[in-house]
Amino acid sequence: MPEAEAVSTYALIAGFLGGLGLFLLGMTLLTDGLKTAGGKALQHILGVWTRTRPRALASGMGVTALVQSSSAVTVATIGFANAGLLTLGQSVWVIFGSNVGTTMTGWLVALIGFNIRIEAFALPAIGIGALLYLFMKTARPRYLGLALAGFGLLFFGIDVLRETFEGLSATFDLSALARPGFVGLLIMVGIGALLTVLMQSSSASMAMALTAAMSGAVPLEAAAAAVIGANLGTTVKALLVVIGATPNAKRVAAAHVIFNGLTALVALLILPWFLAAIAWIWGSTGEAPAPAVLLALFHTAFNLLGVALMVPVAPPMIRFLQTRFRTREEDIAQPRFLDKHSGGVPDLALQSLLQETERLADISHSMAREALRPDPPAAGTLDARRAAVEQLTAAISDFAARTANHPMPEAVGHGIAEAVRIARYHRETAVLADQIAELRRHSTGEERPIVSEQRRAWQEQAIRALDLANLESENGRDLAATEAVSTVETAYAELKAALLREGTFGSLSMTEMERQLRIISMARRLVTQADKARRHTEALEDQIQGLRKTLEPENA
Known part of the structure; x- marks a missing residue:
């Protein structure tokens, strides 16, 4: 009967779309409700409870299991890394933990979705949750009600999907999609990943795989491959989030891809034996696990x-x-001459320190010039270089301290101390x-033109x-530099x-x-600090030249 077949096909499509829609809507309401009701708990946990690797891992697991969204935790973690609130080491372990935490959805589906009459709790949960959301005045109970309604919708959607797959398996042979061999498993991995990308929810893909396996629509091994693909598909959202983000955020996303990719590859290679081992371990209790429970176990085990x-x-x-995704600012912040091997030879260490302070001089000089130019630099323009100066100054001080542990002539020790002093002048x-640029950005420019011209002329003299002060040593430079400072x-x-007169007379x-x-x-x-750095640098260069002469062998 063509008409009967058309009705049956429509019912299957409608059931699939309706069940999937209910599941996605329920998952969204559950996640949003819990996140909003939790207030700043997510930020507090990720920001404070991640000091060590085990705590970061546990935080990722716990928060993901709570909000039922690994994507939310991943995006939050990348955001904290982007803002510099989490280090790369902390972030990657939170991401690893979130992958384990997301397996909680599979357990909810396997233990509740197929073993309890959905109507017994799903419909009351939807009703009670809706009433709380509509009639409660305070925010937390309202959003807890929203989460409860989402919880009910989620399982109501699972029930609709289960019935649809049971009808679909009786009408169509879905197992034909699962071709035999490794190629067939790769196809199922691709299907699982694609569904996750399209629906932006690995939980939805996971639920579909579990319901398909439970209804017998696809073989267990093929459903497990789809679960692997769902896990792999979550990396796409992380990659999209970091477009235009900081290098540290991109590194966190890359770590997420590496973890999920490596985990998926290993799980796929040992899939038959992995499933057999889980079934054997569970079966030793005397009862063979249901396909959905076996898949939930597999999902947790491979993560x-x-x-x-x-x-x-x-x-x-x-x-x-x-070392990847580096910006120019990060590169200039890395010491180029402070090699740990030269640190063991004080004479070489002194030369290395001088070269590094010259780099520091170039960075601080460029900042000073920009701060005093006619138009002040835009907000944030100097931030990266200021951070690079701080990092280089700390590296110079640490290198000097390590070198000081080795025996050395007094003159070399004095030179190393002078290099640290010069670095501090450049840092100042x-x-x-940076402070001048900030003050100038808030200036109103209300002084009279004659005073403005006087100020601009003075700034040019300072530049x-x-x-x-930053030129290479040459004849006549010392006198010119001294005269320039005196003019300033x-x-x-x-x-x-002039400014005091302007302020006094209104x-x-x-x-x-x-x-x-x-x-x-x-x-x-x-200007004074830059000139001090110049004078001490010249003295240090002369000292190094003198040391070289004393170390040269006498000519025959």
Whole structure:
């Protein structure tokens, strides 16, 4: 009967779409309700409970099991890494834990969805949850009601899917999709991954695989391959989230892909034996597991296997990822000359320190120039270089401290201490440049044109002094640099007097006068710090040249 067949086909399609829609809607309401009711609990747990690897792993597992969404935890973790609130080492273990935590959905489906009459609790849960959401005034009970309604809809959708698959298996041979051999398993992995990407929910793909296996529509091994694919499909959302994000966020997403990819590969290679071992272990209790329970066990077991694989793999993986997705700012923050081997030879260590302080000088000089140019730099422009200066200064100090543990001539020890002092001068220059830029961005520019012109001329003099302080040593430079600093000092006193007059006689507000006085005072100090760094660097270079001469063998 063509008409009967058409009705049957329509019923199957409607049942599949309706059941899937109910499941996805229920999962969304459950996740959103729990996340909102929890307030800042997710941020607190991920931000505070992740100090060690076991705690980070447990946090990822617990939060994912609570909110029933590994994607939500993954996105939150990437967000915290993006903001610098979590390190890469903390983030990757939270991600590993979230993959284990997401297996809770499979257990809910396997233990409740197929063993209890859905109507007995799903419909009351939907009703009670809806009433709480509609009539409660405070936020937490309302959103807990939303989560309860979502919980009921989720299992109501599972029941509709189960009935649909039972009817589908009687009408069509779905097992034809599951071709024999490894190629057939790869096809099922691809189907599971594709469904996860399309529905943006590995839980939905997992539920479909469990209901298909439970109704006998597809073989157990094929359903397990689809579960592997669902796990693998979650990486797509992580990759989409990090488009345009910071390098650290991209590294977390890459760690997620590596973990899921490695886990999926190992689980697929040992799939038949893995399922047989789980069935044998469970069967030793005297009762063969239901297909849905077996799949839930398999899902949990292969994610735990993935975590076990990561224990030795994670440290080198993190080191590898730290070298990837680097920005220019991160590269300049890495020491280039402070090699640990040269640290054991004090003379070489001194030369390395001098070269590294020269790099530090270039960074701080570029910041100082930008801070004093006619238009102040935009907000955030100097942040990356300021962080690079801090990191390089710390690296120079650490390297000098390690070198100091080795025996050395007094002159070399003095030179190493001088290198640390020079680094601190450059750091102070960078800090002042950052503060000046911030003050200038808030300046109102209300002073009279004659004072504005005087201020701009003084800034150009300060920039010239900075340029002379950062030039390579050459004849006549010392005198020119000294004269430039003296000019800046004289012009500073004149500009300060002009600003005080403007503020006193009311043509400049007292607030703006104070701001301008702070700016020029900081800029004057900035020039002084740069000049001190120049003078100490020249002295250190002369000392190193003298040391080289004393170490050269006498000519015959």
